[in-house]
Amino acid sequence: MATIYDVAKRANVSAMTVSRVINNGSSIKESTRLRVEKAIKELDYIPNRSAQSLISKDTKLLSLLITDVANPFFTSIARGAEDKAHEKGYQLVFSNSDENIEKETSYIRSAVSRGIDGMLLTPSGDFSIQNINILTKYKIPFVLVDRSLKGIESDIVHGDNSDGTKKLMDHLFENGHRTIGFVTGPSSISNVRERGDAYKQFIKDNKLPFNEKWTFQTDLARMQTLSYINLLLEASKEDRPTAILCSNNFLAADLVNNMNKMGLHVPDDISVVCFDDPHAIQMPNSFFTVVNQPAYKFGYTGMEMLIDRIEGKSGKEHKEIVYDTELIIRQSTKKIN
Amino acid sequence: MATIYDVAKRANVSAMTVSRVINNGSSIKESTRLRVEKAIKELDYIPNRSAQSLISKDTKLLSLLITDVANPFFTSIARGAEDKAHEKGYQLVFSNSDENIEKETSYIRSAVSRGIDGMLLTPSGDFSIQNINILTKYKIPFVLVDRSLKGIESDIVHGDNSDGTKKLMDHLFENGHRTIGFVTGPSSISNVRERGDAYKQFIKDNKLPFNEKWTFQTDLARMQTLSYINLLLEASKEDRPTAILCSNNFLAADLVNNMNKMGLHVPDDISVVCFDDPHAIQMPNSFFTVVNQPAYKFGYTGMEMLIDRIEGKSGKEHKEIVYDTELIIRQSTKKIN
DNA sequence: AGACAAATTGTTACCGGTAACATAGAATAG
DNA sequence: CTATTCTATGTTACCGGTAACAATTTGTCT
Known part of the structure; x- marks a missing residue:
């Protein structure tokens, strides 16, 4: 795996210059930029995000914690969430808590350890508050989906x-x-x-x-x-x-x-x-x-709220979005006399 | 966010000792271990995975690249894959390629940048080979699901x-x-x-x-x-x-x-x-x-193969697993004369 | 008790980037 | 033509861990 130093050496510049080229930093001579870009291409250099995260404190990684992707309701949430995340240049780690508080705890801890920038989650129940507290302690923004939590103030999307x-x-x-x-x-x-x-x-x-x-x-x-x-x-x-x-x-x-x-x-x-x-x-x-x-919207909008909060685009007060439901009459019901 | 140095200071030991306690390294005096563990708990310390990854070269992050989670077939694959990943202590980033080669490329590049340990993927088509080449170049193990690739030797799970x-x-x-x-x-x-x-x-x-x-x-x-x-x-x-x-x-x-x-x-x-x-x-x-x-098995077994390969438990030759299909007769077909 | 081995803990350097500051050369001003 | 300001690039230190080696303490054996 090529590092920034390999590129630097090949382009005959310092690592810092390479870094500047990558992040289109200011004032790079055209000829230098070209040389560096050539070296990057030749080495197939891809920056190491762990190293970047260590400094920048962000990872562009978000966590989606739902109870079960196999449930179509959550599948749609997942799809909506991923679409928005991708749009905004984030990637999504997903986990299934299976309504199990221990699983939830373990997922949240590893998410924190990973340095995720934020979390979109459907808490398993009110006892999830203890898990939310981990997020709060580490100042990790989060948005609740589908389920609120007694006494927890937060951004939230759910249905009526x-x-x-x-x-x-x-x-x-x-x-x-x-x-x-x-x-x-x-x-x-x-x-x-x-x-x-x-x-x-x-x-x-x-x-x-x-x-x-x-x-x-x-x-x-x-x-x-x-x-x-x-x-x-x-x-x-x-x-x-x-x-x-x-x-x-x-x-x-x-x-x-x-x-x-x-x-x-x-x-x-x-x-x-x-x-x-x-x-x-x-x-x-x-x-x-x-x-x-509208499960897809739950995910999509929830993710939007999350990213807005991460990027400091939302105010101090928390937002609650409530979506209308739609009755669809099909075969499982029947008129009786 | 508490670092290992904060813990070290509080427990009156060096960072290295804390590291040893965490990774149950050898020979730590019981009293020291207790002191360190107390400090960890008090500070709610969670190790920073980016820092760990920078040294260890692994991230315990895997990537699942499918065409669309909303398709129940892939939903089940995703669920199976996540279950196995979780079992083995890995987390899963998921992405939807939507049968789109550019999207696939961009996802693969960011997965590599992130330092994922391996990838489970359903390639969009034969032109995906160019993307697979990125993985090969970076020596990232991968397993194909549901679709093979002309001329690409790899571990693979699919149906008959x-x-x-x-x-x-x-x-x-x-x-x-x-x-x-x-x-x-x-x-x-x-x-x-x-x-x-x-x-x-x-x-x-x-x-x-x-x-x-x-x-x-x-x-x-x-x-x-x-x-x-x-x-x-x-x-x-x-x-x-x-x-x-x-x-x-x-x-x-x-x-x-x-x-x-x-x-x-x-x-x-x-x-x-x-x-x-x-x-x-x-x-x-x-x-x-x-x-x-058996889509769930595709995901579960595919993930198992992937992790085995990552952890060096599979031989040099590639494995191909072919699952039987099952005919289920329902209402969309009818006998005609 | 002295020598040596084992157990316990510490120090240093480095992983791969980048912020902050430093420096050299070119351009502009007076 | 020198002083000053940019422009372009380099150096150093650090992010938060851990490997490798060093040092210290403790224990064992004769």
């Missing part, structure tokens, strides 16, 4: 969870559903809470029957929807909810896959709706009725 | 394209299809060639009618399937293929989406099959009949 939930509930209500179940994640996640609150609010506002039993809270990493399904199967048909709201696409896919296995049919036996499309691209014959969030 | 194509064609043939169209990408991509060859071979072997007209080659980035559909619509029903083989999931989704818009129905008017699922997770009511490749 209350309104999204309401859209889903409205749709079910308009289709005759009155007993609506709720399958969701751990309440340490802000959007789970917000969606849960909106769900309860809707039930209250519309004086729907409420039975704690039909609310099922599960781990987002290994969703145990089967036990919920067993509960459904044990209940008499009249007691059963006629529709279920899932707070998350993966949960919904898992739920319906398992329902099929157990002989419960969607939407004939029960309607199912959820947040976020379970597929990244537009598909013919899509199944789920969803409230979709 | 010929057999996969044959499975798809067999399925169509068994369902009565005789005139089968082919929608594919540019022939500079190895798997496109292999699938195309297998397609032609099948037609020859089974003495099926062949009409060049029903083979459509398009850019994988902006797929212009509409013009193909217009061709179909112009032809009389008898001349039209009764089934189409797409060499790629995105192409198939785009094709069918556009067909729906134009009033051609799948599978009633025409059957469609393709390589790779257009969704990353198992979905109820999936639409496409596909030949699936």
Whole structure:
């Protein structure tokens, strides 16, 4: 690997002059510049970023910490984030926390160690605050995506969870559903809470029957929807909810896959709706009725906010961007009498 | 940001001793180790990887260069690659080349500049060889995924394209299809060639009618399937293929989406099959009949090969891993008389 | 106790860049 | 024609670690 000294020697100048040529520093004689550029080309010289970072304190490296790229929602975030990062000359390290706080901690520590310039992240839950504190301690700018953190002031991009939930509930209500179940994640996640609150609010506002039993809270990493399904199967048909709201696409896919296995049919036996499309691209014959969030924009805009902050282009106060959701009616819901 | 010298001063030892404690170097007195560890904790010291890399010549950073994370096939590769990388203590920079050679070049150059230890990549096409040469020049280990490169010897993971194509064609043939169209990408991509060859071979072997007209080659980035559909619509029903083989999931989704818009129905008017699922997770009511490749394994195993090579655990000869494909029959195909 | 080996810790130099300051030669001014 | 200011380039030191070697302390053995 050629170093700046190799180039310097070959061009018969000092390393400093080479450095100036590379960073189009001031006052280089044309003939010198040409000689240096020739040497650079001949040696295929590429500057060593570690050495540069050691001085400049920046790395042009950003970190994207999401729970799982395989989830199309996060895939789109990742794609959006990478697009903006690339646009601005940054590169992106990505990590999957799998909703696991230890994994999150370890990723954040290595990101800091690597000297990343900033981080775009979806915290696994409120306990992630301890991890955020590492970032704060090291003065590393960060932007939250999709989930806020109790008591943490920061730039953030997310969707309108209350309104999204309401859209889903409205749709079910308009289709005759009155007993609506709720399958969701751990309440340490802000959007789970917000969606849960909106769900309860809707039930209250519309004086729907409420039975704690039909609310099922599960781990987002290994969703145990089967036990919920067993509960459904044990209940008499009249007691059963006629529709279920899932707070998350993966949960919904898992739920319906398992329902099929157990002989419960969607939407004939029960309607199912959820947040976020379970597929990244537009598909013919899509199944789920969803409230979709502009995940790509989450990533793209979040990254933009992050870079603005890194480059000192944002004010002291923190920005919050809330995107509208869009109801897409498909095959997983059905009108009932 | 605390440095090793800050820790050293606080613990009343030399920087070297701190370094030894961190890397559990030999012979440190227990009392010293404790004192140093205390100082590390108190200062929240995290070693600076740029400084370490400058000496060690490694960065524990790997690069994953794929064409598009948003494509579920690549999403799964990314997830598999990240899992293995994390297991082995590496972090992953990811980039989307979008089948664009210039983008690929620029990504590779910055990866080299960054001092990545190795690269896992899906080259955009045979012209990517010039980019591979940069890696070779800098002696950076790499592993190819999904696509090989004419005349380049390297570690590689991919699926069995010929057999996969044959499975798809067999399925169509068994369902009565005789005139089968082919929608594919540019022939500079190895798997496109292999699938195309297998397609032609099948037609020859089974003495099926062949009409060049029903083979459509398009850019994988902006797929212009509409013009193909217009061709179909112009032809009389008898001349039209009764089934189409797409060499790629995105192409198939785009094709069918556009067909729906134009009033051609799948599978009633025409059957469609393709390589790779257009969704990353198992979905109820999936639409496409596909030949699936174990994309996650592509990423996971590819990364394993890469790390083995980096760490000098692989022999001189290059390894090629070929995975079997799996035919999954769903709704996009139909038996005809 | 003295000699030597082992254990523990320190010193120096260097990795590959660049900031800050220094210097030589050319251009401009008086 | 000398003083002064640019212009172009070089020198030195340092970023934060660690390898290699040096020095000191402690332990072991006869």
